[in-house]
Amino acid sequence: MALPNIGQFSVAGPEEILRPVRPWFVALTLALALVGNLLPTSGVALALKPDFVALLLLYWCIKEPRYIGIGIAWTIGLVMDVGDGTLFGQHALAYAFLAYATEYFRRRVLRFPLWQQAAQVAVLLGLCAALVLLVRYVGGASLPRWTYAVPPLVGALLWPVVTLAIQWSQRPQHSSTSL
């Protein structure tokens, strides 16, 4: 493992059994991600701000494909389209594609150490952003500046943080008396 093992805050191996995640918890994290995307920012913060919703969708598509699939991702994309005032279907298409690509990635991605997972996440988020770029370019927009490539990379850097935070909340509590 690339990261030091620090008790509760460590990444779960493929063989470790975590507590099952509840649907409301998935919904809550996605709602928080939506709030994160709509945070009022400008300037450098706006240029750096990753797509939290895409990141969380990716996480749950990998970890809990029973709850979050292509359909849900598409619906959340529509909500994001309204929030950003973009063309209807732009984020929806990108997120649906993200969920689809994850179907193929998810079985292998968990076998890697966390930082290598982040590299693969960067590729997925980058593909997602490239799809949005393609849609807008076909729609007549001019090419954005190079900073367009920054948010997916920031998102990938946040991947270990998101993984550790969510797994920490799912770790079984050994102190309970039920054992």
Add this chain to the structure above:
Amino acid sequence: MRHIPIEPPAFFNRGPSPIARLAFFGMLSIALLFVDTRYHYLEGVRRAAAVVLYPVQRAAQLPGELLTDVGSYFASLRTLTDENQTLKRSLVERAAAAQGNAAAQAENARLRTLIELGARYAAGATAVEVLYTSRDPFAQKLYVGKGVDAELRPGEAVIDAEGVVGQVTRVFPSMAEVTLVTDKDHAVPVKVQRSGVRSVLYGAGAGHAPELRFMAPSADIQVGDVLVTSGLDGTYPPGLAVARVATLDRETGQMFARITCTPMAGVDRSEHLLVLARSAVLPPRPEEPAESDTAKKQGKGRRKGAGTP
């Protein structure tokens, strides 16, 4: 060794295959994109979804507001006194300017009644606060915290203390979308304050300065000239400061001069804006000329900017 079936038993069947689902939702997205770009049928859906999204948008405001509150709580007496002084000074300065302005306006009104032009616009305005800027890097838009509830309408001009910020383009129940003058699809009819030369200021998208296009190299424009709205479009009231000429390139080889401008308003900074109500009674649209190819082509222009709300 027994052969392990690859297909899961029917009990675990999870519906259509991923590729089928992707194809279905992909087609749906492309259909939506097409309908939204070409026909604008989906504004009602967008409005309904905006109502659902409103609590989330409000929640996103909370951390920032909280920080501001905490910050102002700990602001020292010294800072506040300083700020008070500055504000008082600027108030006096502006009061002087306003008095001169009031006199000029009264005179203007008298002259207008003399020549029967009537008032161009009544001063109805709504102060609004910026909620957030759109994450979309392809457009320059922001969202303000009032909408239908404050009787905002698409097409109304939005200004800050320095000049024009943009115009309202979509109105939701309690928020509105403002397209900034720097947006690629936005245009403002302007005139040079010094010389009165008319032109149109086109936005150029994020990171690019708005520019005046199709100006002859000999046009009477200088670096530093202030551009004000000409009011010819009926969208922006006349006389609002828009931008200042930043660079000027009169290459004799070119057909047009290359003129870039800097917006006067804090287009990407201002937090408090003013939406100007539009009460001007516009003359009726002139009769459409007989159908001709050239007219059709002009009508197909994709710029929404000025003129069309």
